[in-house]
Amino acid sequence: MGIHSITVTVNGAKERLDVPSNMTLLQMLRDKLGLTGTKNGCSAGECGACTVLVDGEPVNSCLMLAVEADGRQVTTVEGLAHDGQLSALQEAIIEHNAVQCGFCTPGMLISAHALLERAPRPTEQQIREALVGNLCRCTGYLRIIEAVQTAAKKGGA
Amino acid sequence: MAELTSNPVGKNTPRVDAYEKVTGTAIFTDDLPFGPGLYYGRLVRSPHAHALIKSIDISKALEVPGVKAVVTGQDFDTRIGLYLVDRPVFAKDRVRYVGDPVAGVVATSEDIAEEAAKLVEVEYEELPAVFDPVEAAQPDAPLLHPDLGEYKVANFIFPEPGTNISEHFRLRKGDVEAAWPRCAAIVEDTFRLPHIQHVPLEPHVAVALWEPSNQVTLWTSSQSPFAQRDLIAQSMGIPHGNLRVISPYVGGGFGGKAGVSMEVYAVAMARAVKGHPVKLRMTREEEFIGTTVRQALVAHTKIGCDAEGNLLAMETEYYFSGGAYNDYGVNIVRAAGYSCTGPYYIPNVKGDSYCVYTNMPIGSAMRGFGMPEIHWGIEQIMDQLAEKIGMDPAEFRRRNCVKTGDIILTGMKMPAIDLVACIDKVTKAINWGKKEPPSAPHKKRGKGIAIMWKAPAMPPNPGSSAIVRFNEDATVNVEIGAQELGQGAFTVVAQMAAEVLGVPYEWVRVSAPVDTKYSPYEWQTVASRITWSTGNAVKAAAEDARQQILALVAKHWNEDPANLDIKDGIVISYKSEREQPLKDMVIYGLPNENFEGWKGGPIVGHGKFMPTYVTNLDFETGQGPRAVVHYTVGAQAVDLEVDTETGQVEILKIASAYDVGKAINPDLVLAQIEGGAVHGMSSAFEALKFDERGRPLNPNLVDYRIATAADAPREIHGDIVETPLEDGPWGARGVGEHVMVQTAPAIANAIYNAIGVRFNDLPLSAEKIFMALQ
Structure with a gap:
């Protein structure tokens, strides 16, 4: 199996990494960089817990190879807060008690963040569609949808 | 500086775990670092539903570079189980379901372990299998556990050796035969x-x-670190003091992480490679078939009422498909037996609840613990009876539902609850009785109602304990052994401790992760018992600390402790109006006059709680003075549309009301109500499917769909009723499971209201509904 040297920007920091051909982006983030906020719920792109932004687009990091991230910008849940200041979305999730077990929350935040970046004033239908790939078994989704609306009102992601 | 919250009980304080969870810094088990010495395990699972193991050859697997050990049933002469010790650590002489673990491979990587697992050669001799619980209960059915009579069993569980019946609960009250006419x-x-x-x-x-x-x-990742310690220690012959279970945040449990499932395999594999940690994680496919499932049920139920709508008699047989091992499932079936009427007063009852071994995945605890299963039929029959005698279904329920002081089916006096108030709230919220128009001509709209009850189902004496200790600045650490699954346990215990101690909520920390080496004992985080049971222990621990503080300051001031109080972290005297900040005394104590010595010392409070009043029930009749600690009750009403062109159901609104005694944190109760409503809704459309040989057909999240953000109802309305529980902290009782118990029958009743068709079998697939409309 080949080892590839890649350069990838993760949460604003440039990293040079040696990764095996078959390593997924999810494994790279968790095992190589210790960014364990991104979760593995199915390894098959079915649950959305591993969602990260690649060049601003939400992707299931369990379905993308690390080598494909070469030269690209990756944002994980750890990159949403800046200098300890939570994003509007993170604050809204807390305010609405839209987190329970917390395992889907990182991926959910990333998908919602991407939505607000492309549609700062989304309709409820747009929010539901944007989050349809992020499964949650605890909250029943409505509080998450409300939190996204609150963040939108406060000026975005 | 952020605002401080005084007297937080009953207030919507923010979750203590929220910041960690939205920043990705909350640690779950798979996030823990173990360094390069970490090995990985994979399980070799049976491809057959029922077979004898003739031989296992591990030699080829052991030759793979990187493989460190392969363990099989031959290495362990022991079984494990909570209520019925029926599960071998690895299948030894026979396999009993597709997925039954026969061997474990330990290697330096998950890939190597996976590759080597395929090289373990197992020779099987297939046996006839049985999948349906009614068939499996017949005398001539293939026998799964010929040794059933030799298994250790709890004294309230009654297996029938020589059959597949692992538990038979009998309820006999009054005379049903005399009542039918x-x-x-x-x-x-x-x-x-x-x-x-x-x-x-x-x-x-x-x-x-x-x-x-x-x-x-x-x-x-466990709801039951202490129960795991107890069961694994017993099974593997480890002194309890030598086995330490550490459990970080749990990423959803719903009962599936209660007791012991796959954890014992990790311990068994680690024994073969001493000094190296071994990680075993389930794939999503294994999660579906190789951990535990909710038992399937076949219920034969007959209920009758008089012309005025008074329930007179009920006769029911519940056949639960317990799966291959019923170590936990037997108690679900017992609970279904002693609560078999649902939340109704019925004077004549004959109930038989059977747990039956089948060649299916292991049935075990799931949110509701037998109650969603039995309410599915009961709540549809109640609607049918109401219709037959021409009574409104909500009114029929108000008339017949259990009320405070009723002598219920087991002979127990019903503790204080108000189910009628719950019915009133949901009927109001859903505009009950008002027929509303559908959104399109090809759609039909309907409303339905269902009510529920559930008691914590557990041994008579599960205990909780807590420690409350101060830090130098008068911040507080609360130590508990109960687990944060997302339900909000850590938040409500922090509120309770702050309330008793008279300190701001923001001063309280909950010591985590739960660690059996340091955390005080907790039976399990199950049965919706934590707010009540652990809450009582935390309250007692905080009261202990409070008494120590007040006694010390009273002595210091030469006053009566009865005149003192603690407000916002300061001890005050209502008599002398003196003040003493806690931060100056909770660790270092107080000096005597002229510093001639000191008194006091670090303040540590201890508390415990264990129900002491639950009695055994008569084996023949299920009668006894006190079957359970208490019941939580509630009602749900559903407004929905059925698309007659596709058979699809859209849930427009769910209204829920539960009597929680006292909402320690009202918004967290509402969060449970909402999440549970969607979980309950989703469960009405879910089913694990198997082929004719017991092989799973849909163990993935594409073919087994759970509700998504697109499926959630437009509106979920929650109401809280507060009838205090006698022995609950501030009157509180649990609600975490109850919130999904009756959702499926409420939907079925609403579908009947919309299209006039009843469905006796779940799931409510669009195909089934469409075909029924043709």
């Missing part, structure tokens, strides 16, 4: 529910380290 309406029918799975977003994961000194540590 007096009934003006009788409904008798059979209802079926398939196996479903919990689908926590976090799959099961465990890491075990067996040190050369025989100290063993297990890191695990």
Whole structure:
């Protein structure tokens, strides 16, 4: 199996990494960089817990190879807060008690963040569609949808 | 500086775990670092539903570079189980379901372990299998456990050796035969529910380290760190003090992470590679078939009432498909037996609840613990009876539902609850009785109602304990052994401790992760018992600390402790109006006059709680003075549309009301109500499917769909009723499971209201509904 040297920007920091051909982006983030906020719920792109932004687009990091991230910008849940200041979305999730077990929350935040970046004033239908790939078994989704609306009102992601 | 919250009980304080969870810094078991010495395990599972193991050859697997050990049933002469010790650590002489573990491979990587697992050669001799619980209960059915009579069993569980019946609970009250002729309406029918799975977003994961000194540590995503310690210690012959279970945040449990499932395999594999931690994590496919599932049920139920709508008699048989091992499932079936009427007063009852071994995945605890299963049929029959005698279904329920002081089916006096108030709230919220127009001509709209009850189902004496200790600045650490699954346990215990101690909520920390080496004992985080049971222990611990503080300051001031109070972290005297900040005394104590010595010392409060009043029930009749600690009751009403062109159901609104005694944190109660309504809604459309040989057909999240953000109802309305529980902290009782118990029958009743068709079997697939409309 080949080892590839890649350069990838993760949460604003440039990293040079040696990764095996078959390593997924999810494994790279968790095992190589210790960014364990991104979760593995199915390894098959079915649950959305591993969602990260690649060049601003939400992707299931369990379905993308690390080598494909070469030269690209990756944002994980750890990159949403800046200098300890939570994003509007993170604050809204807390305010609405839209987190329970917390395992889907990182991926959910990333998908919602991407939505607000492309549609700062989304309709409820747009929010539901944007989050349809992020499964949650605890909250029943409505509080998450409300939190996204609150963040939108406060000026975005 | 952020605002401080005084007297937080009853207030919507923010969750203590929220910041960690939105920043990705909350640690779950799979996130823990173990360094390069970490090994990985994979399980070799049976491809057959029922077979004898003739031989296992592990030699080829052991030759793979990187493989460190392969363990099989031959290495363990022991079984494990909570109520019925029926599960071998690895299948030894026979396999009993597709997925039954026969061997474990330990290697330096998950890939190598996976590759080597395929090289373990097992020779099987297939046996006839049985999948249906009614068939499996017949005398001539293939026998899964010929040794059933030799298994250790709890003294309230009654297996029938020589059959597949692992538990038979009998309820006999009054005389049903004499009552039937007096009934003006009788409904008798059979209802079926398939196996479903919990689908926590976090799959099961465990890491075990067996040190050369025989100290063993297990890191695990668990609702039951102490029960795991107890059961694994007993099974593997480890002194309890040598087995340490550490359990970080749990990424969803719903009962699936209660007791022991796959964790014992991690310990068993670690024993073979002492000194190296071994990580075992379930794939999503294994999560579906190789951990646990909710038992399937076949219910034959007959209920009758008089012309005025008074329930007179009920006769029911519940056949639960317990799966291959019923170590936990037997108690679900017992609970279904002693609560078999649902939340109704019925004077004559004959109930038989059977747990039956089948060659299916292991049935075990799932949110509701037998109650969603039995309410599915009961709540549809109640609607049918109401219709037959011409009474409104909500009114029929108000008339017949259990009320405070009723002598219920087991002979127990019903503790204080107000189910009528719950019915009133949901009927109001849903505009009950008002027919509303559908959104399109090809759609039909309907409303339905269902009510529920559930008691914590557990041994008579499960205990909780807590420690409250101060830090130098008068911030407080609360130590508990109960687990944060997302339900908000850590938040409500912090509120309770702050309330008693008279300190701001923001000063309280909950010591985590739960660690059996340091955390005080807790039976399990199950049965919706934590707010009540652990809450009582935390309250007692805080009161202990408070008494120590007040006694010390009273002595210091030469006053009566009765005149003192603690407000916002300051001890005050209502008599002398003196003040003493806690931060100056909770660690270092107080000086005597002229500093001639000191008094006091670090303040540490201890508390415990264990119900002492639950009695055993008569084996023949299920009668006894006190079957359970208490019941939580509630009602739900559903407004929905059925698309007659596709058979699809759209849930427009769910209204829920539950009597929680006292909402310690009202918004967290509403969060449970909302999440549970969607979980309950989703469960009505879910089913694990198997082929004719017991092989799973849909163990993935594409073919087994759970509700998504697109499926959630437009509106969920929650109401809280507060009838205090006598022995609850501030009157509180649990609600975490109850919130999904009656959702499926409420939907079925609404579908009937919309299209006039009843469905006795779950799931409510669009195909089934469409075909029924043709």
